[in-house]
Amino acid sequence: MATTLSFDASSDPILQRRREIQGVATASLKRRKVYSKIAVAVCWAFLGIAIIPLVAVVAYVVIKGLPAWNPDFFTHVTTPEGIAGGGVWNAIVGTAEIGIIATGVAVPLGLSCGLFLAESEGKVAGAVRFTADVMTGVPSITIGIFGYIAIVKNFGYSGLAGAFAIGIVMLPVIVRAGETAFRGVPPTLSEAALALGARKSVIARRVVVPAALPGVITGVLLAVARGLGETAPLLLTVFGNQYMQWNPTKPMNALTLVIFENSSQPYADLIQVAWGAALLLMVVVLVLSIGSRVTAAVLRREKR
């Protein structure tokens, strides 16, 4: 019996259908690949667009700020418009004093709250945590308003009022960073100390805080960097001062205030000082941010 095995591949309906499907699949793959290429290219383009202004800000501050940096800039006080050769010494002193006072108060208070949050569960802790979370995002000008109502209305404009407002800006950041750092400490460490008969306060001081130190330092320095960069709360609380003022119970000047006041003046020398102050502020903030990372990394390595 002879079987006809002739098989006409080009006209077989099943193969025909299969070829069609393959054609569609190839076309679709090509199209998908093209889409993918375009979309990825758009992402790269957006990355480029994002980098341009950010690099431009940093570059302008460095290029325009460096010429302002001369010995007078760091040693003389600010001058009113028209008088050449002013510096920002009084603003440096003001920012430093306000920063130190605010940090000195906010760090112990904030870290205690962080420890409280790390060691407790339940509704009360949840409420405190939510308060801290929301406080990190409230407009800083409203904190300046609070400083005005709470301190300035009773005692007048002063560096201390500014430190109060800046401290409140820093507090929630320290609380949350502290909590995160304390929670990262392995419970076995404190359980071991507990088994040795140590009291909770001793465990906190000798075990939990040292173990959490890298995270704590990072959080605190970030909070300080943020506090020093604030302008709006200071405008309503320390007011600004042309003259040298060491006494924090009197109106003081601050670097951010110098930048804000000078930048809207039509005098080139004042704007020059503003760029110099911006560069100084940016360097301080960057040193704090980078310093916090480096310190944390070094401390972590020592632990291992």
Place this chain on the structure above:
Amino acid sequence: MRRGRRFGLSNRAYWGLLVGMAAVFVALVVWYLVSIVVQARPAFSTLGFSWIFSKVWDPTHGRFGLLPFILGTFETTAIALVLAVPIGLGTAIALAHLVPDRLRPPLSTAVELLAAVPSVVYGLWGLIVLAPVFRSTVEPFLSSVLGWTGLFNGPSDGVGLLLAGVILFVMVLPTMVAISRDVLAVVPVEQVEGALALGATKWQVLRKVVVPGARTGILGGFTLAMGRALGETVAVALVIGNSPFIAHSVKAPAATLASLIVNNFGEATGTELAALFGAALVLLVIGISVNALARVLVKSTVRGGAASVAVA
């Protein structure tokens, strides 16, 4: 045998100390909220409630409408977000999944450092560098190309809504990118590899797997950036032109709630001062709502971890 002296506070005293400190913190926050409400009350009692949405701000005639400033606040934020949402998302995707591994840590660090640059520096840059460029080039160009929309009428001053929005965009971009990148990077590798094994292209993986997985976190980051833009004071006050009228053009000078407060606070007395406290209260309500929303959204994606630190 006598027990050795025990060091440190008793457990009860230690716990009391912690609870006390937390109580101080909460008390400060309550004091802050209550004092603003109390100081704003005279404005509500003398002007009624409708003053918030009244159009005219004219202190010499006792008119203290906040509507122009509320609109200005939302308009500048809207301009910032229109630019920041696509560009921020694209940048975050590129940083999390497209940039070569070796470049990723330095670029990510750079973004986080930029997030720490004080806002007044952005304001200074906007006023001195960007405003002249906007006046001479960008705004005339936009008017000629998009003039038919009617959004770009009027003179090109440089300062105004558009510049304020652009400065806010540059300012919130690092924060937004840092948060989005964190949540995009934690999408499980198995899902990405699974999609790739099924023949998905790179973009299909990003669009169908990576971005949906990080969706709520990204949304939270955007809302946080929005909160920052709404409440930003000095950068906006420097570049918005400070006009108490409702802007009829994107190029027109305007004012926001925050810039209104900071510009008028020095001379204000009586009802005007109360109205400024009222403006602070409105701003606070807007800010807290946006932030609470953002916290809830971010929390549902990542619990603790890198994102919450970046947010702080």
